[in-house]
Amino acid sequence: MIKLHHLGYSRSSRIIWLCEEGGIEYEMISYQRDPKTRRSPPELADAHRLAKAPTVEVDGHVMVESGAIIEYLVEKHSDGALGVAPDHPERAKYLEWLHFAEGTMGMSFIITGIAPMLGGLPDVMNGFLNAEVEKLMDHLEAELEGKDFIVADKFTGADINLHYMLEGRSALGQLESRPNCKRYFDALVARPGYQKTVELGGPVLMTRPS
Numbered sequence: 001m002i003k004l005h006h007l008g009y010s011r012s013s014r015i016i017w018l019c020e021e022g023g024i025e026y027e028m029i030s031y032q033r034d035p036k037t038r039r040s041p042p043e044l045a046d047a048h049r050l051a052k053a054p055t056v057e058v059d060g061h062v063m064v065e066s067g068a069i070i071e072y073l074v075e076k077h078s079d080g081a082l083g084v085a086p087d088h089p090e091r092a093k094y095l096e097w098l099h100f101a102e103g104t105m106g107m108s109f110i111i112t113g114i115a116p117m118l119g120g121l122p123d124v125m126n127g128f129l130n131a132e133v134e135k136l137m138d139h140l141e142a143e144l145e146g147k148d149f150i151v152a153d154k155f156t157g158a159d160i161n162l163h164y165m166l167e168g169r170s171a172l173g174q175l176e177s178r179p180n181c182k183r184y185f186d187a188l189v190a191r192p193g194y195q196k197t198v199e200l201g202g203p204v205l206m207t208r209p210s
């Protein structure tokens, strides 16, 4: 059985969701953020020196990085239903979107997401990062045209990884002008697997920026 180190209000909700919908057995150890700094507590560093969430103990390895964890758990610890098989025509697209969430979206989405809570960004950074977010959201909006899921006509780990990035955009009201993103996000959070994730691990975001 895998051991999931879950931090409240964090990306490790992704792994709860994956395990719940993917039929992966897991044990969960929960941590709370420091109320002042909002960083993880020192106890999480006992599991892995980065003290990041998600951290997963699996097959003798202490693993970090959501996309890699999702890929590994789907392939080695589930029936593969939440992945896209290597010979599937959309396999390349699946890997691209699974890793796009953290790889390309992560930096601009996270910084602009937390900036309002930290007093805002200097104008030059604001302009640069907001333009990047707009471009990436437009890309997602185009990609979701006529689709319920990002790849392969089914719910996959790529949707789970993308969802976290959209939580912040939803909280900032940035899905309203993008109907495909809004429809996609609303359908994801209506899934019983997501509801169960929130029930077990708490809300995904700490505060909704005003």
Ligand SMILES: N[C@@H](CCC(=O)N[C@@H](CS)C(=O)NCC(=O)O)C(=O)O
Binding pocket: 007, 009, 010, 011, 012, 038, 039, 040, 051, 052, 053, 054, 064, 065, 066, 067, 102
């Ligand atoms: N790219 C990593 C990011 C991991 C990450 O930064 N997690 C945040 C939670 S959302 C964290 O652990 N923050 C607490 C801290 O760094 O102290 C992943 O997707 O797993």
